Structures are given as C-alpha cells and as structure tokens.
Amino acid sequence: MKFVLMGITPANDLVVENLTTLKPKPKDEDLIFGKVYTDRMLLREYKNGAWQTGRILPYQNFSLDPATLVFHYGQEIFEGLKAFRQENGDVVMFRPDENAKRFALSARRMMMPEVPEDYFLKSINKLINLEREWVPKARGNALYIRPTMIATEAILGVKPSDEYYFFTILSPSGPYFKEGFSPTRIKVEDHFVRASIGGTGEAKAGGNYAGSLMAAERAKEDGYSQVLWLDAKEMKYVEEVGAMNIAFVLDNEIITPRLTGSILKGITRKSVLQIAKDLGYKMTEKDITIDTVVETIESGNLTEIFGIGTAASIAPVGEIKYKDKNLSVNDGKVGPTTQAIYDRLIGIQYGSVEDKHGWIHLVE
Numbered sequence: 001m002k003f004v005l006m007g008i009t010p011a012n013d014l015v016v017e018n019l020t021t022l023k024p025k026p027k028d029e030d031l032i033f034g035k036v037y038t039d040r041m042l043l044r045e046y047k048n049g050a051w052q053t054g055r056i057l058p059y060q061n062f063s064l065d066p067a068t069l070v071f072h073y074g075q076e077i078f079e080g081l082k083a084f085r086q087e088n089g090d091v092v093m094f095r096p097d098e099n100a101k102r103f104a105l106s107a108r109r110m111m112m113p114e115v116p117e118d119y120f121l122k123s124i125n126k127l128i129n130l131e132r133e134w135v136p137k138a139r140g141n142a143l144y145i146r147p148t149m150i151a152t153e154a155i156l157g158v159k160p161s162d163e164y165y166f167f168t169i170l171s172p173s174g175p176y177f178k179e180g181f182s183p184t185r186i187k188v189e190d191h192f193v194r195a196s197i198g199g200t201g202e203a204k205a206g207g208n209y210a211g212s213l214m215a216a217e218r219a220k221e222d223g224y225s226q227v228l229w230l231d232a233k234e235m236k237y238v239e240e241v242g243a244m245n246i247a248f249v250l251d252n253e254i255i256t257p258r259l260t261g262s263i264l265k266g267i268t269r270k271s272v273l274q275i276a277k278d279l280g281y282k283m284t285e286k287d288i289t290i291d292t293v294v295e296t297i298e299s300g301n302l303t304e305i306f307g308i309g310t311a312a313s314i315a316p317v318g319e320i321k322y323k324d325k326n327l328s329v330n331d332g333k334v335g336p337t338t339q340a341i342y343d344r345l346i347g348i349q350y351g352s353v354e355d356k357h358g359w360i361h362l363v364e
C-alpha cells in the first residue's frame with residue numbers, strides 16, 4: 001500500500017525560498033555515506049512559545065551566538081531515515097511516520113518542544129519532492145534524511161532552551177560501511193558503556209554519540225568497524241552496536257536484545273521482526289549474555305550475527321572480539337538468514353517486493 005502525503009496545509013505553513021544556483025550532483029558510483037548535501041534545507045524556528053513559519057531555503061550555514069545553549073550543554077536530537085528511488089522511478093520514504101514518533105519521544109526526553117508528527121512528515125515530504133533529482137538510482141544508494149533539533153537560546157544557565165531550530169538536510173549516500181554488504185568486524189566493549197537504565201540511551205540525542213567516540217576510535221585503531229555495547233550495570237548482556245541494533249542466529253532462532261530503556265528503539269529492527277515472521281523464521285526479543293554469544297560461537301550453535309539500522313541496513317558480522325578472544329562467525333561469510341532478511345528489506349525499499357505492511361510512503 002502506498003500512502004500519499006498531502007501538500008502542506010495553511011495551518012502548517014511552509015514557505016519555499018528561491019534557489020539561484022545549483023550544485024553539481026555526484027555520480028552514483030562516487031557516493032559514500034553523508035558527505036554531500038543537496039541544494040535546499042528545511043528550517044523552522046521555535047520562539048515565544050510557538051513554532052514559526054517553516055522555510056525551505058538554499059542549503060546554508062547558521063550564524064549563532066557563541067553562548068548558544070547547544071554548544072555548551074548539548075541539547076540536541078536527530079533522526080535518520082532514507083528515501084529510495086524505486087525501480088519504476090517513484091521516490092519513496094521508508095516508515096517516516098516511525099521517525100516522526102521517535103523524534104517526538106527524543107524531544108520529550110531532552111525537554112524540547114515536539115514537532116507535530118504531521119508537520120514533520122509533510123515538510124520533509126515537500127523538501128524531498130523539491131530535491132527528488134538528488135535521490136540516487138543505484139541499489140544500495142539512497143537519499144539519507146537528517147532531521148535535527150538544536151537549542152538556540154544564547155544563555156549560559158543550565159536549563160531547557162526557550163528557542164530552537166528544527167532543520168532537515170539531505171545527503172545522497174552510499175553504504176554506511178566501506179565494505180558494503182559484506183561481513184564487518186566488531187569489538188565488544190568491556191570497559192566503557194553507552195547508556196544506562198534511566199539515562200538517555202532511548203533518545204536519539206547527539207550526546208549519546210559523543211560519549212561513544214572514545215571506545216569507537218579505540219576499536220577502529222584495532223581494525224574493528226564498530227563497538228558492541230554491553231549493559232551498564234553488569235557488563236553482561238548485549239545491547240546494541242554503535243549505529244545499529246543487533247541480532248544473532250542461534251539454534252535456528254533469531255534473537256535480538258529486548259528493549260530495556262537504554263537501547264535505541266530501531267525502526268529497522270522493528271521491521272526485521274516483522275520480516276522474519278513473514279519469512280517463517282522464529283525471531284525473539286530477549287536478553288542474551290555475551291558469555292552465551294562466545295560459548296555458542298565456539299560450540300557452532302551460533303551461526304550468524306547481523307546489525308540492523310537505517311544507515312547500515314543489514315550488516316553481516318564476520319568476526320567479533322571479546323577480551324582476548326577473536327571469534328569468526330560463519331567463517332567470515334554472509335549467512336543464509338542474513339541474506340534472506342537483507343533481500344526482503346531491500347526488495348521492499350527499492351520496490352521489487354510487495355509492501356504488504358504499508359511501510360512505503362510515496363513522495364509527491
């Protein structure tokens with residue numbers, strides 16, 4: 001089923017400013033993740049207790065007072081979603097309603113005003129419609145959409161800002177991992193933690209990512225592309241990866257850690273739970289300890305591991321490192337379950353597989 005997002009209504013007004021110069025568009029084969037941005041962006045300011053008229057304007061810098069709150073205390077949230085060019089030429093977004101909801105959840109957690117979900121959807125639809133020529137054609141490439149909110153009041157007191165920018169930029173992008181859809185190496189972090197129960201892990205807040213950098217850089221120095229985080233209290237249960245959720249194929253069951261409050265509620269994860277069901281796999285959300293992961297890789301019962309996220313799509317894991325152990329998963333090759341889930345997800349996104357669940361939103 002395809003949903004048509006209606007034009008912007010006067011109540012949700014949005015002004016489109018003139019564009020005088022166009023940037024050259026990159027070739028599909030040159031795209032990497034998040035390096036080039038389209039000609040236009042969306043900006044809506046919040047001040048005097050209300051959202052102001054939104055604007056679609058030429059992509060440009062912000063001019064902000066050095067005392068602006070976001071620079072000091074990091075009151076910032078973001079989203080990540082994609083628009084795909086389907087085989088018949090349609091430009092579609094994948095489950096943008098879910099991103100709108102999670103953006104509101106993140107806003108509440110970080111004491112920021114909510115962007116009405118309807119405005120989030122319609123304004124982003126309008127922006128992409130204007131920028132549709134930027135949506136890449138090749139499978140594996142997509143237009144990455146980055147809605148963001150920052151605190152813009154200039155004051156040094158620690159408090160929720162009275163003023164905000166909600167903005168969205170678009171980036172024609174290639175695969176998140178340079179290796180593309182081929183097995184990646186992941187390091188289990190046994191010292192630092194990403195999030196704890198009661199913290200901000202469930203919000204998509206910039207600060208969560210800043211706090212993860214030291215572990216991620218150390219893992220990179222050792223040749224690993226991401227960190228696998230454990231729970232903060234016992235360092236025992238697997239939580240998620242740097243930019244994706246995670247799943248294990250163990251004794252023919254797909255297991256993904258349950259959402260405890262410290263894990264990001266991934267939209268791709270939610271979709272994969274449904275896809276697994278559609279394909280006849282048993283997929284369960286439950287606690288899994290790192291000791292179980294290690295033991296069952298060694299015993300041969302754990303046959304596949306894959307990451308799940310918007311930017312990363314389905315990312316096969318070919319090796320994990322935990323303490324002094326380096327464990328190869330499925331001989332470093334893509335396993336059949338990972339491949340089947342990837343094929344179904346990508347098929348729905350690029351239009352070669354029927355969208356039975358109404359996940360695809362036509363941009364028009």
Ligand code: PLP
Binds near residue numbers: 240
């Ligand atoms: N976990 C983290 C920490 C992420 O940054 C992401 C990416 O957004 C995900 C999981 C996957 O979430 P989603 O599938 O909604 O992109």
Ligand code: COI
Binds near residue numbers: 079243310312
């Ligand atoms: C996404 O998958 O959209 C993300 O936000 C991951 C990352 C680039 C932070």
